[in-house]
Amino acid sequence: MSGFFVRLRELAKENHSQVxxxxxxxxxxxxxxxxxALRHCLRVVEAxxxxxxxxxxxxxxxxxxxxxxxGALAELRARVPASIPFxxxxxxxxxxxxxxxxxxxxxxxxxxxxxTLHGYLGRDSLTRFASRVxxxxxxxxxxxxxxxxxxxxxxxxxxxxxxRMVELAEGVNQAGNLGLVVGAxxxxxxxxxxxxxxxxxxxxxxxxxxxxxxxxxxAAWNGDQASCVINASRSILxxxxxxxxxxxxxxxxNRTIGGL
Amino acid sequence: MSGFFVRLRELAKENHSQVxxxxxxxxxxxxxxxxxALRHCLRVVEAxxxxxxxxxxxxxxxxxxxxxxxGALAELRARVPASIPFxxxxxxxxxxxxxxxxxxxxxxxxxxxxxTLHGYLGRDSLTRFASRVxxxxxxxxxxxxxxxxxxxxxxxxxxxxxxRMVELAEGVNQAGNLGLVVGAxxxxxxxxxxxxxxxxxxxxxxxxxxxxxxxxxxAAWNGDQASCVINASRSILxxxxxxxxxxxxxxxxNRTIGGL
Numbered sequence: 001m002s003g004f005f006v007r008l009r010e011l012a013k014e015n016h017s018q019v020x021x022x023x024x025x026x027x028x029x030x031x032x033x034x035x036x037a038l039r040h041c042l043r044v045v046e047a048x049x050x051x052x053x054x055x056x057x058x059x060x061x062x063x064x065x066x067x068x069x070x071g072a073l074a075e076l077r078a079r080v081p082a083s084i085p086f087x088x089x090x091x092x093x094x095x096x097x098x099x100x101x102x103x104x105x106x107x108x109x110x111x112x113x114x115x116t117l118h119g120y121l122g123r124d125s126l127t128r129f130a131s132r133v134x135x136x137x138x139x140x141x142x143x144x145x146x147x148x149x150x151x152x153x154x155x156x157x158x159x160x161x162x163x164r165m166v167e168l169a170e171g172v173n174q175a176g177n178l179g180l181v182v183g184a185x186x187x188x189x190x191x192x193x194x195x196x197x198x199x200x201x202x203x204x205x206x207x208x209x210x211x212x213x214x215x216x217x218x219a220a221w222n223g224d225q226a227s228c229v230i231n232a233s234r235s236i237l238x239x240x241x242x243x244x245x246x247x248x249x250x251x252x253x254n255r256t257i258g259g260l
Numbered sequence: 261m262s263g264f265f266v267r268l269r270e271l272a273k274e275n276h277s278q279v280x281x282x283x284x285x286x287x288x289x290x291x292x293x294x295x296x297a298l299r300h301c302l303r304v305v306e307a308x309x310x311x312x313x314x315x316x317x318x319x320x321x322x323x324x325x326x327x328x329x330x331g332a333l334a335e336l337r338a339r340v341p342a343s344i345p346f347x348x349x350x351x352x353x354x355x356x357x358x359x360x361x362x363x364x365x366x367x368x369x370x371x372x373x374x375x376t377l378h379g380y381l382g383r384d385s386l387t388r389f390a391s392r393v394x395x396x397x398x399x400x401x402x403x404x405x406x407x408x409x410x411x412x413x414x415x416x417x418x419x420x421x422x423x424r425m426v427e428l429a430e431g432v433n434q435a436g437n438l439g440l441v442v443g444a445x446x447x448x449x450x451x452x453x454x455x456x457x458x459x460x461x462x463x464x465x466x467x468x469x470x471x472x473x474x475x476x477x478x479a480a481w482n483g484d485q486a487s488c489v490i491n492a493s494r495s496i497l498x499x500x501x502x503x504x505x506x507x508x509x510x511x512x513x514n515r516t517i518g519g520l
Contacts, residue, residue, distance in 0.1 A: 060358045063365035071327035095405045098320045105323035118378045121403050122410025143381050145355045150382025154416045
C-alpha cells in the first residue's frame with residue numbers, strides 16, 4: 001500500500017477537497033453507548049465520504065466508552081475502505097520502547113494510517129512511528145487552544161518553541177511522512193511556520209473553536225494538496241445535515257484557494 | 261475517598277517503601293494475549309503489594325492488545341483494593357474539551373487514581389485533570405530517554421524548558437494534587453528541579469534504562485514520602501522473583517534515604 005500522504009493527496013484531488021472530518025463521539029449528545037457512537041459516525045462517514053480527504057477520530061472520545069469504545073473505533077475503521085485515510089488524533093509521545101507499543105496499537109490493531117504526536121521527548125518521540133514509512137505522523141506544533149501561548153510562544157534561543165518543534169520534525173523526516181498540527185486560531189503563526197517549512201499541515205480549530213478559516217488557508221496553502229488539510233469535528237459531526245456542512249466547508253476552502 | 265497523594269503517602273509509610281511498580285505487559289515476553297497479561301500482572305501485584313506504594317500501568321502496553329487490553333486493564337484495577345493507588349502512565353495532553361473525555365476514561369472508566377500528562381498545550385493541558393482534586397496528576401518534566409535534551413534542555417528566556425514546565429505545574433497546583441515526572445538518568449537535573457520546587461516526583465528510568473538510583477534519591481528526597489517515588493517496570497515485572505526484586509529495590513532506596 002502506498003504511503004499515507006500519497007493517498008491523502010490522491011483523495012484530496014479526486015474529491016477536490018481539503019476537508020478532514022473529526023470523528024469524536026460525545027455521550028452527552030449521542031445516547032446509547034459505544035454502539036450508538038459507532039453508528040452515528042458511520043452515518044456521517046457515509047454522508048460525507050465523497051467530500052473529504054481524510055477522517056480523524058480522536059482517541060479520547062472513544063476511550064471514554066472503555067473497552068467497547070476501543071472496539072467500536074476498530075470496527076469503524078474496518079468498515080470504511082482502506083483507500084480512505086484515517087488519522088488517529090492520539091497525541092502520543094513517550095520513550096521508544098513505549099512508542100513501539102503505541103505504534104502497534106495505532107497502526108496494527110486499529111489500522112490507522114497516521115497519528116498525531118507530542119515531541120517533548122525529542123527525536124525518541126517520533127522515530128518509532130516515522131520508521132513506518134507507509135504511515136503518516138503529525139507533530140503537535142502550534143495548538144488551537146486558548147493557553148497555547150503559555151509555552152509554545154516562549155523564546156527558545158531566538159525563536160519560539162513552536163519553531164523548534166518544526167526543526168525537530170524536519171530533522172526526523174527522512175521518509176517524507178511527517179507533518180505538523182497548527183491551529184486555525186493562530187493564522188499569523190501558521191504563516192510564520194509556512195515560511196520555514198514545506199511540511200504538510202493539519203489545521204484544527206475552525207467551527208466550535210472559532211478559528212480563522214480563510215486566514216489559515218491563505219497562510220498554509222503552497223500548492224501541495226497535503227499542505228493545508230482543514231479539520232472540522234463538532235461542526236460536521238453534529239450538524240443537522242453533515243453532508244451539507246462538509247460541502248459548505250469544502251467549497252469555502254476551495255474558493256479561498258482559488259482566490260490566492 | 262481521600263486524595264491520591266494522601267493515600268500514596270500513607271501506603272509509603274505503612275509499607276516503608278518508595279517503590280512504584282510499572283505494569284507494562286509485553287506480548288513478546290508473555291504469550292497468550294490480554295488474559296495472560298492480566299494474570300501475569302495480577303501475580304506480580306500479589307507478590308509485591310506489601311512492598312510498594314503505588315502501581316503504574318502504562319497505557320501503551322495495554323492498548324497494543326486492543327479492546328481486550330483496555331478491558332484487562334480495567335479488570336486489573338478492579339481486582340486490586342482501591343486503597344492501593346494506581347497511576348495511569350498515559351502522557352495525555354490535549355484541548356480542554358478532549359481532556360474531559362480523557363479524564364472520564366482514566367478516572368471514571370478505568371478507575372485510576374492519578375495520571376501522567378504532557379504540558380505542551382499550557383494550562384489547558386492540566387486544569388481538567390487537576391480539578392479532580394481526589395486524583396493526582398504528574399506533569400512530564402525531564403524524561404529519562406536518550407534524546408530528552410533535544411528540547412527539554414533548550415534555554416527558554418534564561419532557564420531550561422523543563423524548569424518552565426515546573427513553573428506551569430506550580431501555577432496550576434491549587435489543590436496540592438500535582439507532581440512531576442523526572443528521570444533517574446538525569447540526577448543533576450533532578451537536583452536542579454528540587455531546588456526550585458517541593459512538588460512530588462515520580463522517577464522512572466532505573467533498571468533497564470540504566471538510571472542512577474542513589475543519585476536520584478539523594479537529589480529528590482525532601483522528607484515527604486511523596487517527594488521521591490521510584491518506578492521500576494521491566495526489572496520487577498519480568499524478574500525471576502518479582503517479590504525479591506521489589507524488596508531489594510525498596511531496601512536500596514531506604515538505605516540511601518537513611519544515609520542522607
